[in-house]
Amino acid sequence: MLLIKNGYMIDPKSGLEGNYDILTDKDKIIKIGKGLEKPGGECRVIDGSGLLAAPGLVDVHVHFREPGFTHKEDIASGAAAAARGGFTSVVMMANTRPCIDNGETLQYVLEKGRETGIHVYACANVTRGMKGKIMTALTELKGCGAAGFTDDGVPLMDEQIVRWAMERTAALDVPISFHEENPKLIVNNGINRGRASEYFGVGGSPREAEITLVERDLQLAVETGATVNIQHISARESVELVRRAKLKSPNIHAEATPHHFTLTEDAVIRYGTLAKMNPPLREEEDRLAIIRGLADGTIDIIATDHAPHSVAEKAKPLTEAPSGIIGLETALPLAITGLVDRGYMNLRSLLRLMSTNPAAMYHLNAGYLAEGGPADIVLIDTAAEVIPGEYASKASNTPFTGWRLKGRVVKTIAGGRVVYEG
Ligand code: DOR
Ligand code: ZN
Numbered sequence: 001m002l003l004i005k006n007g008y009m010i011d012p013k014s015g016l017e018g019n020y021d022i023l024t025d026k027d028k029i030i031k032i033g034k035g036l037e038k039p040g041g042e043c044r045v046i047d048g049s050g051l052l053a054a055p056g057l058v059d060v061h062v063h064f065r066e067p068g069f070t071h072k073e074d075i076a077s078g079a080a081a082a083a084r085g086g087f088t089s090v091v092m093m094a095n096t097r098p099c100i101d102n103g104e105t106l107q108y109v110l111e112k113g114r115e116t117g118i119h120v121y122a123c124a125n126v127t128r129g130m131k132g133k134i135m136t137a138l139t140e141l142k143g144c145g146a147a148g149f150t151d152d153g154v155p156l157m158d159e160q161i162v163r164w165a166m167e168r169t170a171a172l173d174v175p176i177s178f179h180e181e182n183p184k185l186i187v188n189n190g191i192n193r194g195r196a197s198e199y200f201g202v203g204g205s206p207r208e209a210e211i212t213l214v215e216r217d218l219q220l221a222v223e224t225g226a227t228v229n230i231q232h233i234s235a236r237e238s239v240e241l242v243r244r245a246k247l248k249s250p251n252i253h254a255e256a257t258p259h260h261f262t263l264t265e266d267a268v269i270r271y272g273t274l275a276k277m278n279p280p281l282r283e284e285e286d287r288l289a290i291i292r293g294l295a296d297g298t299i300d301i302i303a304t305d306h307a308p309h310s311v312a313e314k315a316k317p318l319t320e321a322p323s324g325i326i327g328l329e330t331a332l333p334l335a336i337t338g339l340v341d342r343g344y345m346n347l348r349s350l351l352r353l354m355s356t357n358p359a360a361m362y363h364l365n366a367g368y369l370a371e372g373g374p375a376d377i378v379l380i381d382t383a384a385e386v387i388p389g390e391y392a393s394k395a396s397n398t399p400f401t402g403w404r405l406k407g408r409v410v411k412t413i414a415g416g417r418v419v420y421e422g
Contacts, residue, residue, distance in 0.1 A: 001025050002416060003038055007048025007379060011055065012352040013368035022053060024375035027415040032371055044418075048379055051410055054351050055367050056088025056118075056376030059328060060358040061152070061177075061231060061255060061303035064090075064120075066112060067105065068097025073308040073394050075109065078328075079116035081306070081393035084422075085328040088376035088414035089359065089366040092122040094130075095153035101125035101136045103144040110145050117419035118412075119376070121147040121364065123177065126165045130154045135161060138168050147362045150177040152231060153278075155213060157182070162217060166226035175253070175361050177229040180213035180238070181205065181279050190276035190323040194283065196265035202319055205280050207235040214238045218245035221252050229361060230254040232305050234279035236289030243298040253361050255303040256290045258327060258334040263287070263399070271399035273314045273321035277307065294353060295344050301361065302353045304331045308395030326393050330400045333386040336407030340382075347382065375416035384408035 002024045009020040009032070021036035022029055038045055064078035073081075075092075082090050092109060094100035100109060106124050113120025124146035128134045130153070138149060149169055156162050156178065169176040181189075187203020197204025214230055218241055221228035230242055233256050242254045259267075259277060264284050267275035275281060293299035307324025314321050335354065339345050359367030365374055386405045388398065412420035 001039060001041065001043035002046060002413065003036060003043055004046045004048045004053055004377065007051050007053030009053040009369060010348050010351055011369040012348050012356045014370065017348065022369065022377065024416045027375050029369060029371055029373050029375050032369065046411065050381065052347065052380040052382050054378050054380060055355040055369050056378050056412065056414055057086045057332065058089045058355045058358045058364065058366050059087050059304050059306065060091040060301065060362055062090045062092055062306040062328065063095065063308065063324070064092050065308060066096060067108065072310055075112040075120060076116055077392065077394045079118050079120060081326070081328040081391060082118055083412045083414065083420035084392040084409065086332050086378040086380065086409040086412055087118065087328055088378070088412060089119040089121065089364055091147050091362055092120060093152045094123050094125045094150060099125055099130050101128050101130070103140060106141060106144045106146060117417060118414045119366065121362065123148045123150045125149065126151045126156060126176065127161060132156050132158055132161060135165060138172060142172050142174055146174070148175040148177060152177060152179045155179050155181050155183065159216060163220050163224065166220055166224040166228065170224055170226040175227040175229050177231050178217050179231050180210050180217065182209045182213050185209040188319050189278050190280050191268055191318065192265040192280040192282045194265060196268045199269050200318060207237065207282060210235050210279050211237045214241050218242065218252065221245065222248045225249060225251060227251040227361065228253065232257050232260065232279060232303070233290060233299060234260050234282050234286060236286045239289045239293040239298055243293070246298065253301060254299045255301040256294055256299045257303060257305050258331045259325060261287060261290050261294065262334050262338050267399055273316070273318055274325065274397055274399040276318060276321060276323050277325055278323040291339065291344050294339065300353065300357045302331065302335060303358065304328055308393055309397050310395065314397045325398045326391065326395050329391050329393065330388050330398060332380070332409060333405035333407040334400065336382055337405045341406060375413060377413040378409060379411040381408045381410050382406065
């Protein structure tokens with residue numbers, strides 16, 4: 001058992017907020033109250049004074065690279081990075097090798113996930129081999145435990161496949177998540193067409209590559225009623241498209257990453273491959289539109305797109321290096337520093353974006369603090385300085401190393417067990 005005394009608790013789901021003690025037994029919260037006494041038997045008492053007690057964070061967009069690319073990350077190291085970042089539930093993307101287009105690989109990944117201290121879920125692919133041509137056995141994959149479906153990393157170009165996939169996932173009541181970048185419009189991935197592409201003298205990736213697919217898929221989402229997640233939004237026009245589509249369907253969701261609400265294309269000029277990601281960082285107006293979207297609920301999820309790559313891979317020239325940055329261990333401090341401290345939202349709204357909403361979209365039993373609910377809790381010192389530099393991830397590909405941020409994870413508790421102590 002664990003008894004967390006005197007933490008400042010925020011449950012974004014019920015709105016309950018204040019100084020409360022939290023008692024857990026096995027993997028459940030059994031009591032929330034004031035002045036709780038230590039029960040008989042084995043019980044660790046944790047002093048939560050001065051700390052925020054929040055639901056364990058939920059990241060519905062991580063790349064753990066196992067099977068196939070374990071020199072970048074594996075499920076154990078990815079889970080360790082998650083725990084260190086305050087995350088107790090994650091949803092793996094399916095662009096492993098082999099990719100998660102079959103039940104065997106899905107079961108392997110979920111089994112590995114169960115060996116970690118946190119809750120590891122996985123999406124399965126929408127199409128076989130992520131080739132965009134033939135749909136996977138969605139029903140069977142859901143039966144094997146797929147939390148949702150995505151070909152993230154590779155955009156789906158066949159509109160008919162997208163429509164069928166939305167119809168099928170709607171019937172199965174699972175979300176389908178979309179990476180929106182039309183490769184036909186892109187010369188170089190990961191570099192915005194504009195100031196960054198001009199600086200490097202390359203073709204880059206124009207905003208239209210994202211906007212056109214977002215427009216197509218929101219239209220299909222409205223027509224099919226599917227639970228659709230527009231992943232890692234980068235352009236202000238996409239935010240506005242989501243805003244309008246949400247008026248027509250309650251089942252539309254959208255993600256933003258910490259890098260897209262923190263950085264602009266100038267970061268690529270400054271940090272090179274460490275700021276190369278798909279979709280790319282764009283302009284200040286885009287960054288601000290994403291923040292407005294997060295603040296008004298248009299974008300209802302913060303997801304990291306944790307994308308580990310090795311030092312050697314990121315040492316390649318800009319146009320050849322792989323896209324993506326790690327995110328699990330910097331997400332919370334970036335959000336506290338960039339969104340809460342700057343006055344765009346309060347902590348309760350932030351926690352909703354980082355736990356309650358993503359958990360609800362993927363139907364995970366997570367993202368709230370309540371008696372009978374999961375003992376997934378993060379204790380945070382919101383005022384403490386954090387300077388990223390050491391990572392539990394195998395990878396270190398992030399431009400945020402050395403930044404002065406605020407918001408330190410003090411303890412992460414998953415399934416009633418302390419899985420990280422800072
Ligand atoms: O930058 C990215 N990297 N974006 C993605 O969608 C995929 C990811 C990866 O797998 O490395
Ligand atoms: Zn991704």
